[in-house]
Amino acid sequence: xxxxxxxxxxxxxxxxxxxxxxxxxxxxxxxxxxxxxxxxxxxxxxxxxxxxxxxxxxxxxxxxxxxxxxxxxxxxxxxxxxxxxxxxxxxxxxxxxxxxxxxxxxxxxxxxxxxxxxxxxxxxxxxxxxxxxxxxxxxxxxxxxxxxxxxxxxxxxxxxxxxxxxxxxxxxxxxxxxxxxxxxxxxxxxxxxxxxx
Amino acid sequence: xxxxxxxxxxxxxxxxxxxxxxxxxxxxxxxxxxxxxxxxxxxxxxxxxxxxxxxxxxxxxxxxxxxxxxxxxxxxxxxxxxxxxxxxxxxxxxxxxxxxxxxxxxxxxxxxxxxxxxxxxxxxxxxxxxxxxxxxxxxxxxxxxxxxxxxxxxxxxxxxxxxxxxxxxxxxxxxxxxxxxxxxxxxxxxxxxxxxx
Numbered sequence: 001x002x003x004x005x006x007x008x009x010x011x012x013x014x015x016x017x018x019x020x021x022x023x024x025x026x027x028x029x030x031x032x033x034x035x036x037x038x039x040x041x042x043x044x045x046x047x048x049x050x051x052x053x054x055x056x057x058x059x060x061x062x063x064x065x066x067x068x069x070x071x072x073x074x075x076x077x078x079x080x081x082x083x084x085x086x087x088x089x090x091x092x093x094x095x096x097x098x099x100x101x102x103x104x105x106x107x108x109x110x111x112x113x114x115x116x117x118x119x120x121x122x123x124x125x126x127x128x129x130x131x132x133x134x135x136x137x138x139x140x141x142x143x144x145x146x147x148x149x150x151x152x153x154x155x156x157x158x159x160x161x162x163x164x165x166x167x168x169x170x171x172x173x174x175x176x177x178x179x180x181x182x183x184x185x186x187x188x189x190x191x192x193x194x195x196x197x
Numbered sequence: 198x199x200x201x202x203x204x205x206x207x208x209x210x211x212x213x214x215x216x217x218x219x220x221x222x223x224x225x226x227x228x229x230x231x232x233x234x235x236x237x238x239x240x241x242x243x244x245x246x247x248x249x250x251x252x253x254x255x256x257x258x259x260x261x262x263x264x265x266x267x268x269x270x271x272x273x274x275x276x277x278x279x280x281x282x283x284x285x286x287x288x289x290x291x292x293x294x295x296x297x298x299x300x301x302x303x304x305x306x307x308x309x310x311x312x313x314x315x316x317x318x319x320x321x322x323x324x325x326x327x328x329x330x331x332x333x334x335x336x337x338x339x340x341x342x343x344x345x346x347x348x349x350x351x352x353x354x355x356x357x358x359x360x361x362x363x364x365x366x367x368x369x370x371x372x373x374x375x376x377x378x379x380x381x382x383x384x385x386x387x388x389x390x391x392x393x394x
Contacts, residue, residue, distance in 0.1 A: 002209030004337035009206045012199030013335060014239040014328075041384045042211040046344050047383040054391045060340065062394035090390075095282050100383055122316070123344065123366065124321045130327025131211075131283055137235065138210060141200035147243050147320065170318065185245040187238045190231050193287075194251045197259035 013137050017145040019171070020142045021077055022180030028058065028083035028141070028173055043131035047107055049099045051093035051121040053129035053165055055086040055158055065157060066170065070150040081144065081172035085152060087132060089125035091117055114164075125168045132171070142176035143170055156179045210334050215340045217369070218274055220376030225255065225280035225338070225370055233332045238359060240328035242321040244304055245297045249325035250362055252283040252355055263367065268345040278341065278369035283351065284329060286322035288314055311361075322365045329368070329389035339373035342366055372394040 011017070033056045039048065057063045063084050067075040078084045090096075091114050097107040104110075111117045133143050147169045159165040208214070229255045238247065245266050254260045264272040275281045287293075288311050294304040301307075307315045330340050344366045356362040 002214055002337060002339075004198045004206050005202070005209060005335045007207050008200050009202050010200060010236060010335060013210075014236040016334065017199055017240045018240070030393055033391075033393065035308075037242070037387050037391055039207060039211040042214070043327070044216045044340075044342055046342075050385065052390065056391065056393045059394055093245065100385075102383070104259065104340055110317070118256065119319070122319060123326075126320045127327040127330075130324040132242070134328070134331050138207060139201055140199060142199075143241075145241055145243075147317070173279055188247070188297075189207030190234055193249065194230075194234055194253065196230065196253045197207070197256055 007155030012140070013134055017137050018176065018181050018184065019177065020144045020174070020176035020180055022080065022177040023082055023142070024177050026082065027176040029127065030058065032139065032141060035139055035142070036132065039135035039138060042126060043128060045124040045127060046120060047094045047104075049097065049120065049124055050100060050128065051089045051167070052125040053088040053090050054132075055088065057084040057086070064078060066154065069150045069153040069157065070146070070170070073147050074148050077144060077146075077172055077193070078170075080081070082174035083172070085132070085173055086158060086167055087125060087129040087169050087171065087172050088165050088167045089121040089161065090165055091121050093117065093121055100186070121141040122168065129169060136173060140175075144172035146171065209337070210331055214334050215339070215373065215378055215381065217341045217371070217373035217377055219277065219374040220339070220369070220371030221374050222277055223372045225277065227255065229265075229336065229338065230280070233329065233338070235331035236268050236335060237325060237328040238315070240325060242324060242389065243317060244294065244301075246290045246294065246317065246321055247325065248286045248298060248318040249322040249365070250285040250287050252285065254281040254283070263351065266347045266350040267343070267367070271345050274333035274343075274369055275367075276339060279371035280369070282329070282368050282370055283323060283355060283364055284326045284368065285356065285362050285364045287362055288316040288318050290314065290318055319365065326366060333370060337372075338370060342381050343368065365388055
């Protein structure tokens, strides 16, 4: 139903957009972060569960803390980036359903115990992580998503006393420095990973 | 680095976009599907693994087959939609890394056994599912993502003899009929699910 994007918009989101290793000195502000969240939160999730929980790190102290739990080259990227973010998930997302999915009073009980809820939290917080990446790009920002870090250590450091909150992935955020990246990696022809029936 | 989208673009992707229960009679073509994939495949995945595998159902026979494994109201939505898609994942995605991540010849062995690879396949195919939803919107199409279906039955029916391929979620696809949806469900204030440090 929406108006299709023009070529510049498709480039910004997908075609020329890249993940960045380094960024310009231009800062990321709390207003930028709130604008990203105001877009990404509109993306669809199962039963409107919105299980993603975000910790946005603007301070050097916060970025250094996250970097200390990240592998090799990732740590340096995080320390130097204008901002970093932890995309986490709430395994007890169902506690929020009475107000997020108000027309179905039993929705809180649809997703079983924590083992039953975990794949829903993982799938839907990952979807929201994808919305984060594309919302940042839509606003002219760039990201550098990463999964090479010590999840348990990040969870203990950033979510103490909240065993229901688990980190999913992390990302840097800023205005990308083109000199920090290499050529784009291969993308397949349609036939490789798709079929039509 | 990209040019920020204008208000119409942000509406198309996030602000006024919706998941649809029903669609107009306007068909979805194979050209539409290929255009969606050409965008979504550009989205980032860990080590360029691109674990998502897509089965696009344009025929009534294909849609009926998927509907037969879907719960209650989902089945009827699938049968009547112009198209449906299975977003699946390849747990043996690492076999593709020699050509998808060619500068790191050992990448094929980075992700361990199938238990180690599964969360990477799940996270990254979910990200690619998010790219699918937003790529469709960017091209003026609409989606109706769903996870209420019998995964094992879908896998047996659509991926026989391929135990490494597992369905993640499914979606309808078409040009949304505004009369098929209700009011948008609640979205939280920033403070509810975010913090800044």
